[in-house]
Amino acid sequence: MQLTAHPLQRVGAYAVAALAGVKDRRRSPESLSAEEIEVARDRMTADVVATAELVDTKAPRSFWLSASYLLWPNSKMNPTNRKSLSIAQRRDQIKQWRECPTSVLAVPCVLCGQAACGFYGKVDIPLAASIEHRNTTVPGHDGMALCVGCLTSFYALPYGCSIRGGKAAGLHSWDDDVLAKMTVRQVLRTQQQAQLASTDASAGAYSREVEALRALRTYEHRIRAGVELYVFSNSNKQQTLDVHSIEQPLAEWLRATLQPATLGTGFRYLIRAHHTPKTAGSVRLAYNAFHRPERLAGTAVSYLARLTDALGAPAPETIELAGLYQSFIREVLDVPQREVDQIVQLGDRIGELLRKHPQRGTLKEFEHVHSEPVRLQAWLKRQATAWTLSHDVSEALVTTEQWRLLFEPGDRVRFHRDLLFVSVLEHLAKTGWLAGTPADRDDQDDTILVEENQ
Incomplete structure (x- = not known):
């Protein structure tokens, strides 16, 4: 597995490390063994295969089925004929979709340059161009050559994102230490959210920015690069991407001032x-x-x-x-x-x-x-x-x-x-000149300082 210049792939790569059970956050995803990557893939496959037993997105613990419509539309998790398929058929199709490729193509991965294992598009890669709207390849060609490592990173990306309100939000930084800690923390939260019997899919105004600002509080060391908030949806109804950035000086100032x-x-x-x-x-x-x-x-x-x-x-x-x-x-x-x-x-x-x-x-x-x-x-x-x-x-x-x-x-x-x-x-x-008394004010917004890390 390689870290590339693609911010979402980088988030996904660190999510793979977290899913593989790597305890040492100083370890780069590039040091993961094939066995560790396989552990992460097995965990992700188990999560999506489990959705085969759900009737629809209103069923308990339907987090990943619901999220699939904004992450992997028209995948084997949510085909248009899903209701007519048996549980066994759904399970087999999802397993086949997520099965680790064994083939090696005579083309390099477009992100890291290693040997590609296949061509992939919108179903597997968030924000990739749909085959219906692309004129750079032959009709029906998925277009993007990826290696196993980069493909696995994109599958793991949602675990490193906050998912609610029909969109996913991931924090990225070119400071690998910052990215590692923020991603590991989010993976734990996403896994906890997926285990809830029901989840509130709504998102309050600028709740993603509030979460991102709170994430800076969890980092104890100096931030050496800016922080970027990627808010995206891969949905067929509305494919969107918004990037909000905090440059390094401000990111470090906010982190430092959050420390009492x-x-x-x-x-x-x-x-x-x-x-x-x-x-x-x-x-x-x-x-x-x-x-x-x-x-x-x-x-x-x-x-x-x-x-x-x-x-x-x-x-x-x-x-x-x-x-x-x-x-x-x-x-x-x-x-x-x-x-x-x-x-x-x-x-x-x-x-x-x-x-x-x-x-x-x-x-x-x-x-x-x-x-x-x-x-x-x-x-x-x-x-x-x-x-x-x-x-x-x-x-x-x-x-x-x-x-x-x-x-x-x-x-x-x-x-x-x-x-x-x-x-x-x-x-x-x-100097105590005409010292006044404090005006009555609402202190309810102190939560960002006193709230415990979850």
């Missing part, structure tokens, strides 16, 4: 920041991570602004979220530490100015001017004069470098201004 020892309760507050009356915070956070990662930091800033406005002072969450925001722009957006330090230094000075006027409107005014660059420029000029008059120091309130970071056009200017706002709040929170 890293940034304390900061991630818990980030979930709260994403909560809306209609959407759970964990769901919205997972959606942004896979679809709109640029919103992650801005959502936290907006959340702090709302709380500050409601309380008239920095909220208790301020210090934790400020640390989280700084880590995000450094590690994900690659903002240099020097730039972060410059803005934080300015935020401390502004906070020192604001502390001299502990009225509710003082912070409100700064929040108002912060949202508009022209107003912020004018406000800083006025405050710079006050700073010079009231401080026996040679250093100005705003340095030339700080002014450039805040107002010179560029990709990072928005993040610099948000960092300034957060830094001012952090300074005031640390």
Whole structure:
């Protein structure tokens, strides 16, 4: 068995290793012996053959029969004349379909280059072109030459996927260690799901993204490559493929912040920041991570602004979220530490100015001017004069470098201004300026942190 450049084949290959009973996750699927591969094939064959005894997909433990319509349509598991066949006939046909090929063709496998054992198409390979829609081969030709190892990987792929709502979702990474752990975990879950007397086939909004984000929590080491979520259906009614990616810096940041020892309760507050009356915070956070990662930091800033406005002072969450925001722009957006330090230094000075006027409107005014660059420029000029008059120091309130970071056009200017706002709040929170009381909030979305791994 070889690992190829096909992401779904790679997921399937690690699923084969899990089904073969390999305990050492450091072992590559490429090290599997023929006997170990045969163990995995026997387990998969037993699962699909067992469906021969089921009347239909409404029968108890019909997970694989139900899944076959989105994975292997028109296969021997679900022929159009299935109801007219006896159990023995169904069983024989499924066994014949999954029997390990012994022939060797004079053509290489299109994925790994080893000797192919046959030609395969949509019935065996998810998302392969149907023979009715292909014009690159003769009519009726299945088209794709595969070796036994790659074919077995595709049969094992569904075990490494979360299957519900008419679609399968698999997590892939080019970091083999990450892929191994995530796949092994999913294989166990899929096998448990298949043993349930009945399963809920529905899928909540962005539940696949939530599951993927939770999977990052289970990995204890640094992630060295991005993570991709493949959501697909091989159904005849709707063959689809959607790929949602998290690049390596964000994947590692999310993994690290999920660890309580890293940034304390900061991630818990980030979930709260994403909560809306209609959407759970964990769901919205997972959606942004896979679809709109640029919103992650801005959502936290907006959340702090709302709380500050409601309380008239920095909220208790301020210090934790400020640390989280700084880590995000450094590690994900690659903002240099020097730039972060410059803005934080300015935020401390502004906070020192604001502390001299502990009225509710003082912070409100700064929040108002912060949202508009022209107003912020004018406000800083006025405050710079006050700073010079009231401080026996040679250093100005705003340095030339700080002014450039805040107002010179560029990709990072928005993040610099948000960092300034957060830094001012952090300074005031640390000094206890007009300390407020927490607003009533719904903590039900903390489940992503406290939920036990299953």
